[in-house]
Amino acid sequence: MFELPYFANCYYALEIYYALGSSRFKTISKPIFEQFKTRFSKKEFMASPLVGIIMGSASDWDTMREAHKILQEFDVPHEYKVLSAHRAPAAVTEYATSAEGRGMKVIIGAAGGAAHLAGVLAAQTLLPVLGVPIESQALKGMDSLLSTVQMPAGIPVGTLAIGKAGAKNAALLAIGMLATTDAKLRDKLQLYRETQTRSVLAATLEG
Numbered sequence: 001m002f003e004l005p006y007f008a009n010c011y012y013a014l015e016i017y018y019a020l021g022s023s024r025f026k027t028i029s030k031p032i033f034e035q036f037k038t039r040f041s042k043k044e045f046m047a048s049p050l051v052g053i054i055m056g057s058a059s060d061w062d063t064m065r066e067a068h069k070i071l072q073e074f075d076v077p078h079e080y081k082v083l084s085a086h087r088a089p090a091a092v093t094e095y096a097t098s099a100e101g102r103g104m105k106v107i108i109g110a111a112g113g114a115a116h117l118a119g120v121l122a123a124q125t126l127l128p129v130l131g132v133p134i135e136s137q138a139l140k141g142m143d144s145l146l147s148t149v150q151m152p153a154g155i156p157v158g159t160l161a162i163g164k165a166g167a168k169n170a171a172l173l174a175i176g177m178l179a180t181t182d183a184k185l186r187d188k189l190q191l192y193r194e195t196q197t198r199s200v201l202a203a204t205l206e207g
């Protein structure tokens, strides 16, 4: 879905050529290659993230890795980080207020317990915010679910299921949103659904 800039393609082509080239070629071209490498590093051409996965604690990562894996599978540029609404409120504000300007399209906010992270993110951006209630120890995620889903009218948070199912579906829903304006991504989503259907219909049960 992402076209790399022309120079990035040149860079990769040159890198392959260099790796496969003869030692004579390498000796002659090394200084040129090194200069090129410094000026156009791969990092510069990393596509900027379209989806941000924000979670309240590193302890949420086991759940939210599922969202990351799905976005990775669909080649959707994304980022993931810990930003807590109550332990680091200023950082959450900074993230939410700058996200749209950085080209982001969707934010996924995941938290457990008194889970206000998704709501706080949503309050400070016009981007769609999807909420994932983390399964808490004390109340098995019912606290997280109600805190995330019960937004008063005016600031929506699209809340998914508790835990890993919610994390996966948040990523799939973000992909669905992006796919409305990206035909290649839509094709991938279609294929994903078809594969899923085939695997369900192929299920066998032991008697």
Ligand code: RP5
Binding pocket: 055, 056, 057, 058, 059, 060, 084, 110, 111, 112, 113, 134
């Ligand atoms: C929330 O508190 C986090 O989202 C996490 O689910 C929960 C517990 O956090 P830790 O005490 O494990 O850091 O803010």
